[in-house]
Amino acid sequence: MQDLTTNLADVKSQINEHVKHSYLFKYIKEPVIDEDKLLLFTSIFSDYDLPKSKAEQYIVTAMLVQIALDTHELVENGELDGEFHKSRQLTILAGTYYSGLYYKILSALEDVGMIRTLAEGIKEVNEHKISVYRKDSKRIDNLMESVKKIESALYERVLTHYNSDTILPFTANVLFYRRLLKERELFNNEEPSLLFEALGDLIFSKTHLNKSSMTVRSELLSVVDSYIDHARREISQELNQIPYMNNLLNKRIQEMIQFDQYKVKSYAEEG
Numbered sequence: 001m002q003d004l005t006t007n008l009a010d011v012k013s014q015i016n017e018h019v020k021h022s023y024l025f026k027y028i029k030e031p032v033i034d035e036d037k038l039l040l041f042t043s044i045f046s047d048y049d050l051p052k053s054k055a056e057q058y059i060v061t062a063m064l065v066q067i068a069l070d071t072h073e074l075v076e077n078g079e080l081d082g083e084f085h086k087s088r089q090l091t092i093l094a095g096t097y098y099s100g101l102y103y104k105i106l107s108a109l110e111d112v113g114m115i116r117t118l119a120e121g122i123k124e125v126n127e128h129k130i131s132v133y134r135k136d137s138k139r140i141d142n143l144m145e146s147v148k149k150i151e152s153a154l155y156e157r158v159l160t161h162y163n164s165d166t167i168l169p170f171t172a173n174v175l176f177y178r179r180l181l182k183e184r185e186l187f188n189n190e191e192p193s194l195l196f197e198a199l200g201d202l203i204f205s206k207t208h209l210n211k212s213s214m215t216v217r218s219e220l221l222s223v224v225d226s227y228i229d230h231a232r233r234e235i236s237q238e239l240n241q242i243p244y245m246n247n248l249l250n251k252r253i254q255e256m257i258q259f260d261q262y263k264v265k266s267y268a269e270e271g
Helices: 002-019 035-046 052-077 082-109 112-133 140-161 165-188 194-204 214-239 247-270
Strands: none
Touching: 002 035, 002 052, 002 082, 035 052, 035 140, 035 165, 035 247, 052 082, 052 112, 052 140, 082 112, 112 140, 112 194, 140 165, 140 194, 165 194, 165 214, 165 247, 194 214, 214 247
């Protein structure tokens, strides 16, 4: 666990160095490094027989891609007019800048295979984002699968690149679970939620019900809760089937499940 903890700190420091940009940070927030996603990528690459420096470069580039995707999502979900116009344009520029950094690093390594792998992951994530934003899904399962792919496609491409398909379902479920809980919290706090908006249109598009009514809110929460519960059960089962999982990741997932179970229970009691 100590080695992995050290790697996490080293890689996080390298990522921060890469994303530093004094001009951009005058107008937009510094990107937040998702600790759980960093832990997942570090755990994945730590399992392969790679030199430490190369593994760290892979983790850094993968996280730069993730930060780029997350930054662009802030634009799509945020304010788009008036005084926010410059901030919006710079946020788009920042996302593109972060994305370009991964290509620069891997080009220096002449690693065409990993460049292609991450590029395919970006393409798949963006295809599913477009589908969700355009509300293309005709069934709830299709919508949820797109949300799951938005979170996990990048990781799935990396795992497939290294023939580690056995932990694909586990990784996808962990990331999907986190996204569902995030969207649920946004909805409960009456903040914009991409998932709940798309789900509401899908379920109630042919009715005249007010989407803010308690009946509609309860129905939407019930649907999302069922997917949260299913993902949680899948993760719990898969945890027992991965004997080589590092202790740090195992502990984090156990904490996540226990804490989020408490939060979901609290929301249900308040509702």
